[in-house]
Amino acid sequence: MSISEDHVGRSYPATAPYEVSRAKIAEFATAVGDGDNPAYAGEEAIAPPTFAVVLSSAAWDAMFADPELGLSLSRTVHVDQRFAWQRPLRTGDQVSATLTIEKVRARGATAIITIAVALATTTGEALCTATSTLMHTTQEAA
DSSP states (O other): OOOOGGGTTOBOOOOOOEEOOHHHHHHHHHHTTOTTOGGGSSTTOBOOGGGHHHHHHHHHHHHHHOTTTTOOGGGEEEEEEEEEESSOOBTTOEEEEEEEEEEEEEETTEEEEEEEEEEEETTOOEEEEEEEEEEEEOOOOO
């Protein structure tokens, strides 16, 4: 079977908690060319906004492992990414990510899939929703 509109609304269990650390914030800020930004350093460091992709992409594993969907990361292109923030990620936050399939448009051998990953602290504080649009092609016959 392959992913279809019937899968809209399917959610997967939350990921294991991830602790946001100063070291990981600094590494990410450096990787995106913003390592000198004082907001991303010190005891009160916040994470760059796109750091959320580190956490949200971990939630993708459950969706790609779902045999009913027939998805393969090797046949997937990440075509869009949006973030809706409640507050920045901070050093010491313990964060879990929960993925929900929001929309599926199947056209021939291609499916356009919209997923939303809700990031929240382990105490239940909502932090961010990372919405991704993926384009997936079905495996062609040999």
